[in-house]
Amino acid sequence: MQDLETKQDLDLRLGALISEHQHMPGALMPLLHAIQDNIGYVPESSYSQIGKALSLSVAEVHGVVTFYHHFRTHKPGRHVMQICRAESCQSMGSEALEAHAKKCLNVDYHQTTSDDAITLEAVYCLGNCALSPAVMMDEEVYGRVSAEDLDALIAEARA
Amino acid sequence: MTTKIYVPRDSSALSMGAEKVAVAIALEAKKRGLDITIIRNGSRGLYWLETMVEVATDQGRVAYGPVKAKDVPSLFDADFLNAKNHPLSLGLTEEIEWLKKQQRLTFARVGITDPVSLDDYIAHDGYKGLKKALTLSGAEIVKAVTDSGLRGRGGAAFPTGIKWNTVLGCQADQKYIVCNADEGDSGTFSDRMIMEDDPFVLIEGMTIAGVAVGATQGYIYLRSEYPHALKALNEAIAKAEAAGYLGDKICGSTHTFNLEVRRAAGAYVCGEETSLLESLEGKRGLVRFKPPLPAIEGLFGKPTVVNNVISLATVPIILDKGAQYYADYGMGRSRGTLPIQLAGNLKHGGLVELAFGITLRELLYDYGGGSATGKPIRAVQVGGPLGAFLPESQFDTPLDYEAFSNIWAVVGHGGIVAFDDTVDMAKMARYAFEFCAIESCGKCTPCRIGSTRGVEVIDKIIAGKDTAKNIKLVRDLSDTMLNGSLCALGGMTPYPVLSAMNHFPEDFGIAK
Ligand SMILES: Cc1cc2nc3c(=O)[nH]c(=O)nc-3n(C[C@H](O)[C@H](O)[C@H](O)COP(=O)(O)O)c2cc1C
Ligand code: SF4
Ligand code: FES
Numbered sequence: 001m002q003d004l005e006t007k008q009d010l011d012l013r014l015g016a017l018i019s020e021h022q023h024m025p026g027a028l029m030p031l032l033h034a035i036q037d038n039i040g041y042v043p044e045s046s047y048s049q050i051g052k053a054l055s056l057s058v059a060e061v062h063g064v065v066t067f068y069h070h071f072r073t074h075k076p077g078r079h080v081m082q083i084c085r086a087e088s089c090q091s092m093g094s095e096a097l098e099a100h101a102k103k104c105l106n107v108d109y110h111q112t113t114s115d116d117a118i119t120l121e122a123v124y125c126l127g128n129c130a131l132s133p134a135v136m137m138d139e140e141v142y143g144r145v146s147a148e149d150l151d152a153l154i155a156e157a158r159a
Numbered sequence: 160m161t162t163k164i165y166v167p168r169d170s171s172a173l174s175m176g177a178e179k180v181a182v183a184i185a186l187e188a189k190k191r192g193l194d195i196t197i198i199r200n201g202s203r204g205l206y207w208l209e210t211m212v213e214v215a216t217d218q219g220r221v222a223y224g225p226v227k228a229k230d231v232p233s234l235f236d237a238d239f240l241n242a243k244n245h246p247l248s249l250g251l252t253e254e255i256e257w258l259k260k261q262q263r264l265t266f267a268r269v270g271i272t273d274p275v276s277l278d279d280y281i282a283h284d285g286y287k288g289l290k291k292a293l294t295l296s297g298a299e300i301v302k303a304v305t306d307s308g309l310r311g312r313g314g315a316a317f318p319t320g321i322k323w324n325t326v327l328g329c330q331a332d333q334k335y336i337v338c339n340a341d342e343g344d345s346g347t348f349s350d351r352m353i354m355e356d357d358p359f360v361l362i363e364g365m366t367i368a369g370v371a372v373g374a375t376q377g378y379i380y381l382r383s384e385y386p387h388a389l390k391a392l393n394e395a396i397a398k399a400e401a402a403g404y405l406g407d408k409i410c411g412s413t414h415t416f417n418l419e420v421r422r423a424a425g426a427y428v429c430g431e432e433t434s435l436l437e438s439l440e441g442k443r444g445l446v447r448f449k450p451p452l453p454a455i456e457g458l459f460g461k462p463t464v465v466n467n468v469i470s471l472a473t474v475p476i477i478l479d480k481g482a483q484y485y486a487d488y489g490m491g492r493s494r495g496t497l498p499i500q501l502a503g504n505l506k507h508g509g510l511v512e513l514a515f516g517i518t519l520r521e522l523l524y525d526y527g528g529g530s531a532t533g534k535p536i537r538a539v540q541v542g543g544p545l546g547a548f549l550p551e552s553q554f555d556t557p558l559d560y561e562a563f564s565n566i567w568a569v570v571g572h573g574g575i576v577a578f579d580d581t582v583d584m585a586k587m588a589r590y591a592f593e594f595c596a597i598e599s600c601g602k603c604t605p606c607r608i609g610s611t612r613g614v615e616v617i618d619k620i621i622a623g624k625d626t627a628k629n630i631k632l633v634r635d636l637s638d639t640m641l642n643g644s645l646c647a648l649g650g651m652t653p654y655p656v657l658s659a660m661n662h663f664p665e666d667f668g669i670a671k
Contacts, residue, residue, distance in 0.1 A: 025459065026421075028441030033383075033422050054441070067443040068424035070383045086345035087540055088576045090590070091503035092531065124427065124544075124594070126384055127342060127351040128171050129576065130206035130501065130508030139386040143174035143206075 007045075013038060014046050018053045027054055028064055032071055041072045076119040077112040079157040081105075082136040085122045088129035092144075097133050098122075100147045104154060117158045161194045162240045163215035168274070169202035169355050170387040171348070176227060177210040183231040184212070191235060201356020203270035204510030205257055213252055216242045222249040257526060262488060263512045264496050265473045266349075269356045275394040277402055280359040286404065288475030292367045293412050297327050300371035304474060306482035308494025313339055313430075313467025314542070314571045314647070316560045319474075322464060325454035326372040329462035334374035336365050337439065337458060337465045340381040340388070341423055341430035344543025346574030349498040350468035352510060354381070354388035357472070358395035362418060364471035366409065367478060368464055369416040377418040378458070380435050383425050392420050427544075427598040431646050432465040434600060445600050446646045467572070469498055488514035493559045493570075501527045503576035504536070513558075520554040523577060534579040538587075538663065542571025544594050545651035547658035548587065569654065584663035588633075589617040591655035595648060605640045606649025612636060613656065626668045633660065 017038060021031040031050065035042050047061040054061075065071045083098050105113050105120055112119045128134035131143030137153055145153075166181040167173075181197055188195045205211060211224035212234075221242040223234060230247060237245040249255055263269070272279040280286070292300050305320025326334060338361065342350040353361055365377045381389055396418055399405045407415045421439060423429050429438045433447035436458050457463025473495065477485045486494045493515035499522060501508050506528035523529070523536055530536050538548045547568035549556070556562055563570045578587075592613030599606045613636055620629045637653035644650035665671050 026439050026441040029421065029424065029438060033424070063443050064441070068426050070423075070425035086594075087544060087587070087590070088346045088502040090587075091576060091578045091582065123384060123425075124598075125343065125345045125347075127348040128174050129346045129348055129503065129574070130505075130510075131171055131174055131209075132503060132508075134174065136384070141170050141174040141387075143171060 010039070010043065010045070011049070014049055018050065022053045028056070028061070032065060036071060041075050044073050077116050079117060079138055080119045080121060081153070081157070082121045082123035082126070084124070084126050084128075084132070084134045084136075086125040086129075088125070089133040092132035094133040097135075097145060097147065097150060101150055101154075104151065115158065118154065161196045163196050163198055164240075165198050165200045165213040165215070165220065166210065167202045167270070168199035168387075169209075169352065170385075171206050172202045172209040172211070173387070175206075175209045175225065179228040180210045180212065180226050180231065183228040187231050187235050193235075193240065195240070198273050200272060201270045201274050202352065203252065203258060204266070204352065205255070205507070206509040207507050208249065211249070212239075214239055214242060218242070218251060220252045222252040222255065223247040224249055257507065257509075257511075261512050262496050262514050264476050264485065264488070265353070265360075265469060265498055266357075266510065266512045267476065268360065269352055269510075272357065274356050274358055274391055275398065277359065277395075277398045277404075280357075284479065285359055285475075286363055288478035289363050289367055289370075289404070290410065291478045292370050293410060293414070297371045297373060300367065300478065301327055303478060303482045304371070307477045307485040308482075308489070308492070309470065309473055309477065309485065310493070310560065311467055312469035312473070312497070312572065314344075314569075316570070319466060319470050322454055322466070323368065323372055325452065326374070326462045326464050329455060331462050333376070333459075333461045334372055335458045335461055335463040336368045336372075336374045336377040337436070337463055338365055338377065338379040338471055339430060339432060339435060339465055339467050340379050340385075341427075341435060342382055342385075342468070342572070343427040343430045344545075344572050344574050346502040346540065346576035347500050347543060347572045348502075349500055349510060349573065351385055351388055352498075353468050353472045354379075354385070355391045358388075358391045359399065360472045360475055361392075361468055362395060362399050362405065364474040365418060366405065366416045367474050368466070368471060370409075370412075370414050372462075372464060374462075374464065375415045375417065377416065378439060379418070379420045380423055380429070380439055381420050382423045389420060389422065396420070426600075427594075428600045428646070428648055431648065434646075435465065436463065443600075445602050448645065469572075490514070490516035490557065490559050491561055493561070497558060497570070497573045499558065500572075500574045501577075502574060503540075504530045504532055504579045505577050506531050515559050516557045518555050518557050519549065519575070522558070522575060523554065527575075527577065530577060530579045532579050532581075534581065536577050537580040538578045538582055538584060538659075540576045540578075540587075540655065541574070542569040543574055544591065545569070545647060545654055546571050546574075547654045548584065548662060549658070550662040553662075567654070567658070569651075584659040584666040585617060585621050588656045588659040588667075589614055589621070591652055591659075592617060595652040599648060600646075603643065603645045603649060605643040606645075606652075609636050609640045609649065610652060613652075620667055623668055630660065630667065630669060
């Protein structure tokens with residue numbers, strides 16, 4: 001993901017992604033993923049351009065983006081930390097880990113730290129349940145995460 | 160001569176530092192001028208021993224674990240390249256009791272091969288099932304799957320052969336095979352392991368399904384939380400295409416089958432098959448009314464097979480070894496093997512594949528080694544967030560679809576999550592409602608509103624307010640959800656809630 005310079009820059013990049021995906025059957029999901037991978041989020045200002053290309057109303061595009069937990073409409077921090085809240089991780093103390101993360105980062109879920117380093121998200125199972133509690137930082141999973149491990153991850157993200 | 164060293168690339172192994180271990184081994188060998196080849200295999204599924212490093216010897220592969228990067232120099236000092244002893248020695252991998260007692264059919268290659276090497280796949284019996292299938296008619300393939308007794312491993316346990324037969328019988332210009340790789344249940348990771356650690360077996364299974372019913376296009380709907388599986392699948396698909404196992408005229412036959420991975424976007428309900436199809440079509444994942452069945456009017460309105468990863472990945476061995484071979488495992492109407500996932504508060508979490516019929520107690524103690532915290536195991540949730548909580552008195556129930564149904568529980572996807580005696584079951588019941596509220600697709604009122612009301616009422620019970628009245632309210636609400644929901648998200652949330660209340664009443668402030 002690269003930072004956007006201008007609105008023109010955004011339009012150009014959107015245009016390229018749209019022409020790359022619009023002919024796929026069921027194009028909207030792969031397109032939204034491509035936009036989020038490329039830009040970091042799905043800007044609301046992109047809905048009309050997407051809608052026009054796929055013959056959908058702005059409301060329909062909006063409806064899809066907001067239905068899915070994965071898509072976000074605002075720019076995240078430089079790193080995204082996801083803490084697993086599901087049962088297996090709960091059985092190994094993920095609640096305490098969540099509380100620790102929120103306190104250290106001074107944010108709640110769906111918020112970004114003041115230095116823009118980390119956006120905190122909840123996740124419901126990372127498929128790492130044999131090594132609960134689990135955390136995902138960007139695209140890497142961590143298992144049997146202790147409070148100290150979490151501190152180290154945070155420090156690394158801030159470095 | 161080069162020594163082969165295996166370091167897993169499975170994401171759970173990576174979560175314990177496997178990447179650093181692989182790098183450390185490469186560096187240390189270079190420093191010492193030793194000739195080694197590192198193979199990034201899948202995981203054997205003994206996750207408490209990850210990172211488990213294996214060295215190939217004349218006697219077989221020898222294992223060391225759990226290895227941390229800092230252990231690497233001492234392993235070399237001890238001459239582990241010649242299978243010498245070290246405090247982390249585990250002996251011959253195949254002789255490890257935990258692994259030796261298993262019956263690995265679907266997982267036959269997992270942890271053994273390099274997941275993205277087609278040559279390795281073929282050298283370990285890969286594509287034998289497809290080759291057999293290409294000599295049979297569609298009806299004969301479907302019959303083999305039916306005769307094997309294979310039932311859907313994604314949760315509902317519907318006979319796979321019957322589903323395929325419906326699609327086979329439809330006349331249409333286009334049919335689809337859709338693999339449900341949304342694996343949203345807590346405590347489950349067998350789909351992820353297949354996709355990361357033996358992706359070709361899923362590709363082969365889907366290709367056989369396509370050949371059987373006459374579908375030329377397949378989609379794997381993969382949860383977005385699995386970036387490593389996405390990579391492995393795409394690498395494997397590209398290799399299968401290049402070698403003529405996918406695309407036009409597969410293996411020189413008249414059949415065409417194309418395959419594409421599509422990413423989901425973090426909605427649990429999109430694991431429900433009709434909601435999954437809506438999502439694949441580019442819509443919000445709202446559950447569809449049935450009928451029509453997806454087998455008749457599925458993706459883009461065309462006949463579609465929707466199957467779970469494990470169901471599809473089990474098809475190759477059924478075709479290769481025969482329906483009877485597979486059906487000979489298991490008990491009653493639960494035939495074959497189930498990849499069971501041991502998770503939560505257990506000493507030895509990981510993947511165990513066994514014939515149906517083993518009891519929970521054997522799994523929890525003989526395999527799981529008891530709780531990780533050393534306290535008594537008090538409750539076990541089987542079958543994901545919509546599965547019932549079982550108390551100690553039910554631990555002797557054999558894993559079998561009907562036996563579980565008889566105690567008002569489900570086997571589901573075979574995920575087992577253990578809790579020690581610090582668990583608060585009222586909190587678990589609250590979480591079940593909360594999860595339903597977060598993940599509800601919103602189409603029906605009992606699920607959408609009922610789940611939020613459920614959280615409120617349990618909060619009152621936890622606060623000790625009008626306990627008797629509020630318990631009754633939860634029961635009424637659960638009744639409405641059970642009977643008035645369109646899909647199992649709303650319809651099964653009462654399983655964890657009521658089982659928690661019935662088996663652990665003391666946590667709700669009511670007499671046992
Ligand atoms: C809310 C909900 C979530 C589900 N999630 C999954 C899932 O993640 N993976 C899966 O294979 N089946 C899931 N299912 C079951 C599917 O609807 C369907 O039964 C299954 O994909 C059929 O494949 P099978 O016959 O091979 O099991 C879910 C069902 C419901 C109601
Ligand atoms: S039960 Fe819930 S998730 Fe299922 S269709 Fe109804 S509202 Fe949607
Ligand atoms: S429940 Fe946390 S990784 Fe599965």
